[in-house]
Amino acid sequence: MNKIESTSDTRAALLAMGKAARRAARQLALASSETKNKALGLMAQAIRADAALIARENAADLEAAKHKELKSSFVDRLTLTPERIEAMAKGLDEIAALPDPVGHVTESWTRPNGLRIARVRVPIGVIGIIYESRPNVTADAGALAMKSGNAAILRGGSDSYRSSAAIVAALQRGLAEAGLPKEAIQMVPTMDRDAVGLLLSGLDGTVDLIVPRGGKSLVARVQQEARVPVFSHLEGICHVYVDKAADLDMAREIVRNAKMRRTGICGAAETILVDSAVAATHLKPLIATLADAGCEVRGCAETQAADPRVTKASEEDWSTEYLDAIVSMKVVAGLDAAMDHIARYGSQHTDAIITADEVAARRFLTEVDSAITLHNASTQFADGGEFGFGAEIGIATGRLHARGPVGLEQLTTFKYQVSGTGQIRP
């Protein structure tokens, strides 16, 4: 892949890329599951065969990054070890093993006039995927798009440019060996920042969807600028509401898991709401559970009074996604107050109620307007794998088309196929 240097070339290159992606998408939409799976296997082989080359390019990226005083977590995500390269290849094999959503008839019915109508899953078309300097996303996102019959245009972070380019070269070799167009997975051949804006414009109608994978500033820019639909979530301000009918042991287990299992994922809980009716018995042990696990607790006055380790929560805390071992905690006057709090401060991502009261649970599941509502389970289940989707490209909090985990199925749309025997409309 030749890297483009000048800004004036960027526009032409991207428009050409969009057109090539559209052509590839038309071919890919009609490719059999067998062919796509064969390609995924060959892509995995190519990654393994190129492991040394990919590692060399990654070393060059890391060397260049050294001078930039980047965070260690950033450098860690940029780093490809032999194990991580093998994990990438294995990921492709796993995607090959997933069921193909394309062609699946989700509904069919016959009209009184004899017309048979089928609603059939078809690919969306061309998907632009914008992500940070995490080279493994290159293989993962490209493969998920391809398996669901879509062409992908990838744009990763500039610090991973050489690593990603080496990976894309391997993926394209796999595609070509399976007889599929290599333009089914393309990478923006420039780090010119205008390229992102062009991609977000939809490249003259050749891009159908944008999926950003990364932090809040990336997602915010994409949501702000995109002229095509976007599957994304800006943040996951997830709540666990401990109802008066909650079993305390279950509540402690779930609260600890929801907050502390992994603090950096979008499904991690950020706020614990405790029903005032059981504050006397439940509040102290819940705070202790979190504080003992190393979590900083910021609370309302009542929470502060219950444990000296609790610091004062400010108004801002209720709408903060910590993504860290920090939690906000508030005593609320029952279910309705909890749901009002979630409506006001939540991000419509994932929220849970702990209760033995089925009526309260039913109300919470129905009335809380989030992509995922849970009863007696950890918010950390907000994940495509945990939902049984096999793999996900992200989580969406928008209301249309995809909501919650975005797996292969959510990367398809549908068409109607109508079969008649000469029917005309009266």
Place this chain on the structure above:
Amino acid sequence: MNKIESTSDTRAALLAMGKAARRAARQLALASSETKNKALGLMAQAIRADAALIARENAADLEAAKHKELKSSFVDRLTLTPERIEAMAKGLDEIAALPDPVGHVTESWTRPNGLRIARVRVPIGVIGIIYESRPNVTADAGALAMKSGNAAILRGGSDSYRSSAAIVAALQRGLAEAGLPKEAIQMVPTMDRDAVGLLLSGLDGTVDLIVPRGGKSLVARVQQEARVPVFSHLEGICHVYVDKAADLDMAREIVRNAKMRRTGICGAAETILVDSAVAATHLKPLIATLADAGCEVRGCAETQAADPRVTKASEEDWSTEYLDAIVSMKVVAGLDAAMDHIARYGSQHTDAIITADEVAARRFLTEVDSAITLHNASTQFADGGEFGFGAEIGIATGRLHARGPVGLEQLTTFKYQVSGTGQIRP
């Protein structure tokens, strides 16, 4: 409803309207089918009770329109006769009788860890509907949005302002009598053209979706400017391909119906493609069928040679939606050439193949990338009612969420409700 006159008031009024709609949407989302149906019945009664008032306001609109030299078709659509007012009321009763999509579990499954996951239909939220001076759309669109649990913000054409305001007043009375918030159906209280731009901006995140109902220039503006998702189609350049294995009688029936049953609807055929293998036998009778029915035929050289009534089709004709008794006609070298033509000139709306060859039919249904593909049936079946959806708010050619006829179901989205027994993520 007080009409707002000054531009500076428009912004404040619309933002307040958006907020009120959001509040109403939260209430409406939780309303039972019974309550919504009761409201629809009361809305129908209110329309009937106000028939004289609505007719008076409509007369005032018509009087004002007189000075504008409007087309007779425009004036016809603006006119409300007693029969049309009754039809509006009856339409509301019919919408009440349709099944309620909200709360319907479309899929559910249990994970190995015992978590039960259900995918449940929920309303989208707040829908902005922008239409021309057709007062009956006011009742129809408002009711469809409401039945599917959504709040509606309506913006009709300026020439129907008084008629629409009278209708909305009746609808709101019906809502209130059923105990539902009257802000569930609101009308933009100004003809200030800035109002449309504000609505398209999403009113500070309070509008989730825009549905334009009207001609090409309205839809084009909405598609161009909207910062929220849009369900729409710009045009329906629908094709009928008469394959070499087509039964001639069936082809004549379907071609005549697809073009001439109603020429002004988006599902009307605009181009007939004829397989060169049967041009000798099929071309002449197909031309005659259309020409004898009063249709102007513009054709390729071969079509022209077959009948003196055929005029020459220009390149532009292949991408023209006539919406009139005019058709373009072309001889193509078989199925692949037909599909290439459709891919190049079509609008991804509705396309049909006439053939007795099941393999060709299967290929056409699968490979033509349109919202609706038909085999041996008229393109005029592209309609929510004909699909069994009961009523439709329009037809969408976008790829995401809604494609084809947009009925009640397509005006909903979904959420995941997860039920556990204390599960935490390992």
